Amino acid sequence: MxxxxxxxxxxxxxxxxxxxxxxxxxxxxxxxxxxxxxxxxxxxxxxxxxxxxxxxxxxxxxxxxxxxxxxxxxxxxxxxxxxxxxxxxxxxxxxxxxxxxxxxxxxxxxxxxxxxxxxxxxxxxxxxxxxxxxxxxxxxxxxxxxxxxxxxxxxxxxxxxxDPDAARQVAVGGCVEPGCTGSLTAAVRARAPHEPAEITCDADPAHHWLGHQWLQLSRRVRPGAGGAQEARWISAADIARLWAMAPGSVYRHASQSQWRRRTRAGRTYYYEGDVQRSLEGRKAGAASAAS
Structure with missing residues (x-):
């Protein structure tokens, strides 16, 4: 060559x-x-x-x-x-x-x-x-x-x-829009944990979502090699910021629902599927209580 x-x-x-x-x-x-x-x-x-x-x-x-x-x-x-x-x-x-x-x-x-x-x-x-x-x-x-x-x-x-309070970039995965080759990134602010994160595509800014939609988006993220969806692991801090939850609530859900976890470089990460089921159940329960 x-x-x-x-x-x-x-x-x-x-x-x-x-x-x-x-x-x-x-x-x-x-x-x-x-x-x-x-x-x-x-x-x-x-x-x-x-x-x-x-x-x-x-x-x-x-x-x-x-x-x-x-x-x-x-x-x-x-x-x-x-x-x-x-x-x-x-x-x-x-x-x-x-x-x-x-x-x-x-x-x-x-x-x-x-x-x-x-x-x-x-x-x-x-x-x-x-x-x-x-x-x-x-x-x-x-x-x-x-x-x-x-x-x-x-x-x-x-x-x-x-901007010392500039949003930290959290990689989400490939863009979920058909035909788009971009990558999704969630911007989260450490000093404003209750503000929803913003998820944007680096190829097309029109592909844009709010942080609380992250776990729903993960179902549509392009699968890895061989067509299998790759396991995703999320830190407690990112769960709190993306879902506008107090960190204590994240740990409480993790304990009560027995989320699977793993440790890398001294940090604990939770299995995305377990997080998704718990938080969707929490959202459904809140909706039922309000009706």
């Missing part, structure tokens, strides 16, 4: 190496959850589109982090530029700004070295524009997966600085 810049050149559809598909694989525990990338690209259409959007957003995130330099967060004294000595200084915001410039600068240098392109100015906006101009070439580079992962990671870090 011939390769062009590290990518297959015979039209072979290899599994996508993008950040989104990496998360799909981690959630599904298998490479079958990665979307196909049509050669010579090593990223699927969804991951490439996401990469472009994140590159477009990075300059604004970089500037917003500048506004957070004097905000609350890990603090230290800064004596050269910025706040006066002894004034609050958000070290996390400064570290993230340095990381943004480091990531953009490193990948721009790769393009300059391997393509002979003129070097852009060293500022976030110019570097992002430069990488967007070469994003097609980068998507077919042997390091496309690393590029996608590093951009996604620094975007997440910047968003956490700007």
């Amino acid at each position: 011939q390769e062009v810049n590290g990518a297959a050149a015979d039209g072979f559809s290899a599994p996508c190496r993008g950040a989104g598909c990496t998360a799909r694989e981690a959630a599904g525990r298998g490479k079958q959850h990665r979307r196909p990338a049509q050669a010579p690209a090593l990223l699927c259409a969804v991951c490439r589109a996401r990469l472009g959007l994140e590159l477009m957003r990075l300059p604004d995130l970089y500037e917003e982090c500048a506004l957070a330099l004097g905000a609350s967060g890990p603090r230290r004294e800064k004596v050269s530029g910025g706040p006066l000595p002894g004034m609050p200084f958000n070290a996390t915001a400064a570290d993230v700004r340095a990381a943004v410039m480091g990531v953009l600068g490193a990948w721009a240098a790769l393009v300059v070295q391997e393509r002979g392109a003129p070097a852009p100015r060293r500022d976030a906006a110019a570097l992002s524009r430069f990488l967007l101009q070469h994003v097609g070439w980068l998507a077919a580079h042997s390091a496309a997966g690393e590029f996608s992962e590093e951009i996604a990671r620094v975007v997440r870090r910047a968003r956490r600085v700007i």
Whole structure:
């Protein structure tokens, strides 16, 4: 098989190496959850589109982090530029700004070295524009997966600085809408456990549900290899957030209904089928009491 810049050149559809598909694989525990990338690209259409959007957003995130330099967060004294000595200084915001410039600068240098392109100015906006101009070439580079992962990671870090209460992303699975190749992600806020989570598709924002519909959706999530529906295990914290329940109620239901459980890395997860039956029974009982 011939390769062009590290990518297959015979039209072979290899599994996508993008950040989104990496998360799909981690959630599904298998490479079958990665979307196909049509050669010579090593990223699927969804991951490439996401990469472009994140590159477009990075300059604004970089500037917003500048506004957070004097905000609350890990603090230290800064004596050269910025706040006066002894004034609050958000070290996390400064570290993230340095990381943004480091990531953009490193990948721009790769393009300059391997393509002979003129070097852009060293500022976030110019570097992002430069990488967007070469994003097609980068998507077919042997390091496309690393590029996608590093951009996604620094975007997440910047968003956490700007909004420390930003929603945590919980992978749900493949989109349940017919013909859609996207992935579903539930956004839950640690500081607002009683607000319903939102479940969205990374390929089509019109595919959108509220958190309390999660377990119902899981019946429709695409099955794994061989057509068998994969067992799903959910943490108590995610059950509480997705269903707007007090954590104590989750543990009470788990004990009373004898949910099956397993432990990974010191955390307890409950079997989705048991959770679903209990919570649907709870909802039906509440409806009967109200009638």
